[in-house]
Amino acid sequence: MQKFRQVSGGNCQLVLYRESKPGVPDPADAGVVLALYSESMAVDANKQGSAVITNARGQGKPVPGTPNYTGGLEVPPYAPQMGHILRALCGAPATTRETAAELAQEEVTNEGLGYVGLPVTAHKFVQDTVVTITGTANYDGAYRLEYGTTDKKLVIKALYRAETIASGARAHRGRGAFLDGAAEDLGDGKVALPVGGFGVALHEGESVTVAGTANYDGAHVLQKGTGARVLVIETAYAAESFDGTPTAIPAFFRHEFSLPRNQPTFCIQKKFDFEAGASVNPYTVILSNKLNGLSFSFGGETEIKISLDCSVGSVENISTPVNPSQPSVLPGIPFWDKETAVWVNSRRAGDVQKGSLNLAFGIDGQVAVGDMGKRSRQPEGDPTGTLTLTVFMEHDEYQQLADMAATVPVAVSMSGANGEELWLSLPESELDTGGPQISGKGGLTIEVKAIGFVDLAQTSSQYTLINRVGSYA
Numbered sequence: 217m218q219k220f221r222q223v224s225g226g227n228c229q230l231v232l233y234r235e236s237k238p239g240v241p242d243p244a245d246a247g248v249v250l251a252l253y254s255e256s257m258a259v260d261a262n263k264q265g266s267a268v269i270t271n272a273r274g275q276g277k278p279v280p281g282t283p284n285y286t287g288g289l290e291v292p293p294y295a296p297q298m299g300h301i302l303r304a305l306c307g308a309p310a311t312t313r314e315t316a317a318e319l320a321q322e323e324v325t326n327e328g329l330g331y332v333g334l335p336v337t338a339h340k341f342v343q344d345t346v347v348t349i350t351g352t353a354n355y356d357g358a359y360r361l362e363y364g365t366t367d368k369k370l371v372i373k374a375l376y377r378a379e380t381i382a383s384g385a386r387a388h389r390g391r392g393a394f395l396d397g398a399a400e401d402l403g404d405g406k407v408a409l410p411v412g413g414f415g416v417a418l419h420e421g422e423s424v425t426v427a428g429t430a431n432y433d434g435a436h437v438l439q440k441g442t443g444a445r446v447l448v449i450e451t452a453y454a455a456e457s458f459d460g461t462p463t464a465i466p467a468f469f470r471h472e473f474s475l476p477r478n479q480p481t482f483c484i485q486k487k488f489d490f491e492a493g494a495s496v497n498p499y500t501v502i503l504s505n506k507l508n509g510l511s512f513s514f515g516g517e518t519e520i521k522i523s524l525d526c527s528v529g530s531v532e533n534i535s536t537p538v539n540p541s542q543p544s545v546l547p548g549i550p551f552w553d554k555e556t557a558v559w560v561n562s563r564r565a566g567d568v569q570k571g572s573l574n575l576a577f578g579i580d581g582q583v584a585v586g587d588m589g590k591r592s593r594q595p596e597g598d599p600t601g602t603l604t605l606t607v608f609m610e611h612d613e614y615q616q617l618a619d620m621a622a623t624v625p626v627a628v629s630m631s632g633a634n635g636e637e638l639w640l641s642l643p644e645s646e647l648d649t650g651g652p653q654i655s656g657k658g659g660l661t662i663e664v665k666a667i668g669f670v671d672l673a674q675t676s677s678q679y680t681l682i683n684r685v686g687s688y689a
Contacts, residue, residue, distance in 0.1 A: 220494040227489035239504040247543035256288040259531035283589040287526030295549040295636040295683040304482040305507040306473040314468040319385040326376040334370045344631035348392035351385035358391045390635025392465040395458035415444030428462030473679040497533040504529025508579040515570025527579040530590040551630035561624040571605040601668030609660040618647040626666040639680040642668035
């Protein structure tokens with residue numbers, strides 16, 4: 217008897233495709249491979265035993281019912297991948313390039329306890345954002361912004377040295393590279409630029425702006441071979457050595473998504489790791505999906521796992537891939553649980569112990585007569601959003617806001633180690649809390665819910681993703 221290789225989950229694959237119209241994958245889209253923890257996208261034929269009486273003891277031949285579809289995915293919040301997931305929910309975002317913030321020509325301040333305040337004219341950064349400082353005498357380098365950062369001051373952890381900031385000093389989003397060593401000719405019009413210090417996390421296809429060199433200043437797209445200690449660019453080679461002061465600053469882009477009135481559809485394809493000859497249908501294609509839910513918990517020292525619920529239109533087994541082109545494999549750039557923050561009424565809440573965000577989008581797939589069990593209609597219903605928080609009991613502000621039925625914006629943010637950010641926001645919400653309960657002699661917590669709604673806002677939920685991907689058009 218011929219034996220085949222056991223299929224293993226680690227060698228299987230999910231590919232996300234856009235659809236040109238419901239149920240039709242876009243032939244121009246090569247797809248992206250999804251990083252995931254698990255998935256449960258399948259179809260149950262819903263066969264039922266027949267109750268027809270015949271001249272025999274036993275049920276009749278099974279009768280196929282209306283198929284039941286499941287559409288669950290559990291994915292990590294990787295910065296490049298989240299843009300494709302949010303596009304599947306909202307459609308193409310409004311994208312703008314991030315610009316550097318000018319430092320003000322003022323004195324640096326000693327904030328005490330090893331913290332320094334850098335004066336700034338205006339900026340879009342928040343506490344936890346990673347920035348690279350250039351153009352100063354004592355503070356050039358990469359830092360995570362600390363508590364005390366305001367609209368006029370960036371607080372960093374550094375040894376204080378008195379300095380008046382000179383003209384041209386800037387704070388750039390992300391972790392930039394400082395070039396140290398000699399440029400290397402790789403041939404074929406490629407040059408390797410050496411990175412000093414602890415290296416950087418930049419990837420092929422990303423854009424950087426080089427400054428401070430004699431021969432390589434300007435914008436470059438990173439090429440194959442780029443790693444933590446070297447940046448490969450496409451340009452003419454010229455011999456040059458760097459002293460650790462020239463920089464390569466990555467380009468960041470702000471992608472603004474809003475839940476639309478009509479959500480787009482998308483396709484997901486499973487690829488199973490069958491050995492050649494073991495099966496003629498190594499692919500399953502799940503068509504005409506709409507994202508129907510997004511939820512995750514945060515707080516603690518665990519990985520964040522985002523659960524996606526899909527309303528599935530149909531499931532088919534096929535022998536060839538949806539698109540013969542190789543799908544894109546995205547770099548895994550994570551957001552960690554410890555980098556998560558909650559914002560209530562546009563202020564960072566420092567008293568949250570843990571929480572969860574649950575967004576449901578009200579999609580209800582419908583089967584019409586003659587659909588052969590497929591869900592040909594995916595009408596939108598009312599979306600709902602709830603942010604549930606366990607809060608250390610230190611004040612009664614939440615109770616006051618709940619009692620006043622005040623409308624407040626709430627958001628959950630994730631700030632990555634290299635400058636990426638992800639914001640999930642309810643522009644309008646009311647707080648709900650039942651008040652504190654005395655449960656012992658120790659410290660008390662209180663449960664607070666933020667319930668999203670639509671009154672004056674244009675949408676019930678918004679999503680901002682800042683990363684090094686130039687476009688999700």
